[in-house]
Amino acid sequence: MTRATPTLSSAPERTLRLLSCNILAGASVQRYSDYVTRSVNAVLPGRSKLANLDSLAELLHEFDVVGLQEADAGSLRSGFLNQTRYIAEASGMPYWSHQPNRPMARVAHSANGLLSRIEPSEVIDYPLPGRIKGRGALFVRFGDGTDALVVVIAHLSLGAAARMGQLAFIAELLAPYPHAVLMGDLNTEPTSLEMRHLFSRTALQPPTVATPTFPSWKPRRALDHILTSADIKLDRTWTLPRAFSDHLPLAAEIRLPLSLAQAAGAASTDEAAPRA
Numbered sequence: 175m176t177r178a179t180p181t182l183s184s185a186p187e188r189t190l191r192l193l194s195c196n197i198l199a200g201a202s203v204q205r206y207s208d209y210v211t212r213s214v215n216a217v218l219p220g221r222s223k224l225a226n227l228d229s230l231a232e233l234l235h236e237f238d239v240v241g242l243q244e245a246d247a248g249s250l251r252s253g254f255l256n257q258t259r260y261i262a263e264a265s266g267m268p269y270w271s272h273q274p275n276r277p278m279a280r281v282a283h284s285a286n287g288l289l290s291r292i293e294p295s296e297v298i299d300y301p302l303p304g305r306i307k308g309r310g311a312l313f314v315r316f317g318d319g320t321d322a323l324v325v326v327i328a329h330l331s332l333g334a335a336a337r338m339g340q341l342a343f344i345a346e347l348l349a350p351y352p353h354a355v356l357m358g359d360l361n362t363e364p365t366s367l368e369m370r371h372l373f374s375r376t377a378l379q380p381p382t383v384a385t386p387t388f389p390s391w392k393p394r395r396a397l398d399h400i401l402t403s404a405d406i407k408l409d410r411t412w413t414l415p416r417a418f419s420d421h422l423p424l425a426a427e428i429r430l431p432l433s434l435a436q437a438a439g440a441a442s443t444d445e446a447a448p449r450a
Contacts, residue, residue, distance in 0.1 A: 188435035196439035198419030204324030231264035241327035258287030
């Protein structure tokens with residue numbers, strides 16, 4: 175991996191655009207009945223899944239850091255395609271990484287994924303606690319020491335007790351880092367007990383407005399989140415109008431203090447180097 179030389183801006187802040195997207199391995203779900211009627215197609219590869227991934231890739235030129243959940247790491251249902259890598263190459267994202275979590279006899283292999291225009295200093299895969307194994311958090315650090323910007327991409331469990339333990343684990347990960355972003359499908363509303371515990375133990379701030387993302391065809395529940403620490407200004411969040419799965423993609427525009435942006439190597443992404 176080669177390192178880009180950042181071009182420093184004279185602006186006091188640096189704006190970044192983030193996107194979190196549960197892609198359901200490329201499957202398209204437009205109503206609850208599709209979970210049943212398309213159950214066979216869900217475990218088989220097909221052109222419609224690639225077309226869905228291509229449509230998502232076309233939109234990513236607007237974003238600097240993208241977190242994927244339920245990307246297939248290379249199994250039967252994706253035609254043994256690493257979907258994170260495919261989207262990165264199709265969208266021209268220079269840096270990517272993935273965290274395979276739950277292999278199911280080569281039929282399905284879910285993963286968290288990172289796509290970035292900024293070169294990470296460190297990427298670590300962490301398995302999350304839970305009675306049923308297979309959930310994970312992708313820890314991404316930009317820059318070094320306490321001046322680093324840390325982004326954690328996670329896909330949490332359906333059960334509240336498991337989520338409580340998983341968010342406690344993530345809180346410990348973030349404890350040494352005052353500049354942090356948590357993004358992903360957290361499978362819970364921002365006012366839930368487990369989320370309130372997270373906010374009490376970290377510098378992450380609760381959203382001022384909940385943005386419904388699920389189900390994608392009639393969003394009612396705010397299950398996907400992009401949370402930032404107090405020193406990172408969250409200007410706005412919005413959903414992309416196109417549904418690529420049963421969740422709508424959640425976007426956010428954040429502002430970093432210039433000193434933090436420089437320390438994290440994010441003062442400019444215009445000269446990002448390709449992944450080696």
